[in-house]
Amino acid sequence: xxxxxxxxxxxxxxxxxxxxxxxxSFGITAFFGAPFVATKQKMxxxxxxxxxxxEGESITDIGCGDGSVLCAAxxxxxxxLVGYELNPILxxxxxxRLRGSDAxxxxxxxxxxxxxxxxxxxxxxxxxxxxxxRGPLSQLPGKTRILSRGFPFTGVVPLKSFIVDxxxxxxxxxxxx
Numbered sequence: 001x002x003x004x005x006x007x008x009x010x011x012x013x014x015x016x017x018x019x020x021x022x023x024x025s026f027g028i029t030a031f032f033g034a035p036f037v038a039t040k041q042k043m044x045x046x047x048x049x050x051x052x053x054x055e056g057e058s059i060t061d062i063g064c065g066d067g068s069v070l071c072a073a074x075x076x077x078x079x080x081l082v083g084y085e086l087n088p089i090l091x092x093x094x095x096x097r098l099r100g101s102d103a104x105x106x107x108x109x110x111x112x113x114x115x116x117x118x119x120x121x122x123x124x125x126x127x128x129x130x131x132x133x134r135g136p137l138s139q140l141p142g143k144t145r146i147l148s149r150g151f152p153f154t155g156v157v158p159l160k161s162f163i164v165d166x167x168x169x170x171x172x173x174x175x176x177x
Contacts (some may be wrong), residue, residue: 036065036090039124039149043165044072048120050162051147051171053078057119060084062110062133067094067103069122074101082118084110117141121174124149134177142175153177 053059055077061069064083073081081103085091091107098105106113110129115121115136121144123130130151137146145159148170152158156177158170 036087037124038066039068039072040165041068041072041075043167044069045075047147047149047162047164047167047169048073048076048078050164051120051145051160051169053120055079058082058117059120059122060115060118061122062115063123063125063129064094064105065090067097067105069124070094070098070103073120073122074098074103078120080118082106082116084108084113086110111136115140118144120144121146122149123147123151125151127151127154137174138177140174142173144174146172146174146177148172 053073053076056079058080059070059073059078060082061073062084064070064085065087067083070081070083079102081098081101083094083103083105085094085105085107086109088107091105094105111132117140121137121140123133123146125133130148131154134153137144149167152161152170153172156172158172159176160171162169
């Protein structure tokens with residue numbers, strides 16, 4: 001009986017540690033840019049096509065979550081896929097979903113990363129985080145396009161804005177930020 005009680009307490013403690021880790025991971029992510037919200041691949045494929053993503057282009061998803069946007073980008077022919085994600089659980093899920101493709105998931109705070117040259121940057125972040133990334137994104141080469149879902153950059157007129165399946169998208173060039 002004593003051994004059974006110790007095993008049960010041990011399992012309960014392990015469960016509480018795992019749940020606490022998951023809650024902390026998702027809470028930290030929400031604090032730094034936006035909470036995780038699953039993005040439908042079908043909608044994202046349409047948005048990427050409307051944004052003019054061409055086969056062979058590279059795409060970077062800042063706050064990539066479970067990798068849904070990168071999977072959609074792969075489906076429309078994007079060749080190099082890079083995702084930044086703070087949440088270790090979501091970063092692992094994204095890596096698993098994108099295994100076998102030319103995808104790199106970098107775990108860390110998006111505000112402390114050196115953004116690599118890319119053709120398209122995808123954002124689905126709160127307005128404050130979108131505007132905070134304005135400086136680093138404006139340093140990317142002039143051909144770089146930024147596609148923001150849901151929230152525009154404050155005071156910047158997009159090249160194009162459109163709605164797909166009820167979601168607003170705003171397309172910019174890095175030199176215009």
